[in-house]
Amino acid sequence: MISKPLLAAALALLPITAQAQTATLPTDPATDWSVATSEHRVAVEGGKVWVRVNGTIGKGATPVIMIHGGPGGTHVNFGGLLSLADTRPVILYDQLDSGMSDRPENPANWLPERFVAELEAIRKELGVERWHVIGHSWGSALALEYAAAYPEHTASAVLSGTFLSTSHWITGTNLLIRELPDDVAATIRACEGRNSPEPAVCEPATAAFYAAYNGRPDRPAPSPEAIAYRARYGGKGFNETVYLAMWGPTEFRASGSLATYDATALLHRVDGSRILYVVGQYDEARIDTVQDFVALTPGAELAVVPGGSHAFIAERPEVSEAIYRDWMARIDQRSDSRESAE
Template structure:
């Protein structure tokens, strides 16, 4: 993929008053932001929220959501990390709380990467940690390769960085389902699919196995209140269909030939963590191949988690991230 060029438009930051009270001594999951911002990027303005205080010794961490067309909502349980560093959440252009110009010209990988850099510049951070999930992992990888000087570390979670690898993986997972379910999914992906009453349950069976398992905890009252307040216009199916396609099992959009695996050799493997759930759509075997292509990289597997492990196993997910971020900060101090 072509790496992003310098934005032609000036980057500006306009603050929106936050409704939050003073930062608590110990940040809480799903808490209100310390500050909110609308950041000018190519194509429009994106909504950004920050919890915690920025210090040079503990670089901020930015969470990059999946999709394309998703929102930041799944990361609300990670705001407790703000007791040690600034935590940045944002919605990509055309989703959630951000503006929706609905211009297909904006739906390019390089623009989404430049969007992330615009946020860093607007907030005035020198370096930050990246946590990208699913489609967000591709953006984190692209950013780390393009802006190594601003990347404290990169966590590629629920790892999508290559459409061919992803499609191969999901089709292998289909074959691990009961034979009747697998046959229905394969039929539903054909040119002559059966009726929705067949395809709906079959697709749901895949998601229950690999993307939101039935034993996941119910959302807390705080999570439900947060989602009601900060969902904005929510998921953008138009962006998802245009860039990916109608299902997880086949890509027909602009990402159909996307493959960022060559970038793995360009990033600092010693500052790269791959993170997946035990039952993730991003198959452990595939992600292990990515680890091998990134000398020095590490792999964390969230026990019992699927692709939705941030919500299914929030405590262990937070613990893994907290330990990783602290270790990366300590390693940086040793080199200075």
């Protein structure tokens, strides 16, 4: 679920007034992955969130919005997917309290339903009738919650690096610990105990877990464009305060407000034929766990990114883009065929 990159790395629906300030930016492809067509600051409950759009709403295929992980993460891990804007508008944003968005740091805002309402505020402000919602990690839970709450506005929902249930996630990560070398696994267990060793002992073991399941050593180095993008659009970056409050100190134990979170009951409320699960071969979101979710979503599809971990979008960018591109094109074609038949 939680895209927490080792804590050091970048990893009641209430009325909302949505107001945006739009700026058309000059083209400068040398310094960015892809310069935005427009940027917006959209008023949501609790503050304003930063939104960027590539393409023109109302032109091209059905738009897509990408929902980052965390909680407390940022949109930047989706930057390499802006190439999808050659056929459809691509919308990226930072959730309240992270990245380029406002940081009121009010715990009252850190509720799943408020994050879902945040998405709806963005949709209304941009004038999107229907869109694809692609969520990664924590974002996949928000994508499912949004699809269940607003089916009329959801063309499809992609649940990638899938987190839908804390108990499933914790069970999965603890099973993955068993697959590590015995000494590493023993150290992690000790570090999760009451009398934890010093950080100098725990950090290398946790790093070994991440190297296996969330950022594999063979991942490509960041491109100059990616580095320039982070420098320009990273904002205040990952918000550790939100992560700790909603999740907890490690991937292996949830002590925050999401400790009892479980969205699996929503799976019967969505159209399974419009749900795609995507995981990496070595993902923290274990394939067998996600297969259980697929079984609860009749008609849903599952894609596995070969050689990818939880960070598969960065590790296997071409495969990831192809999966998302093909999925949305097929859904759009199906919708067009239905409309023609009517």
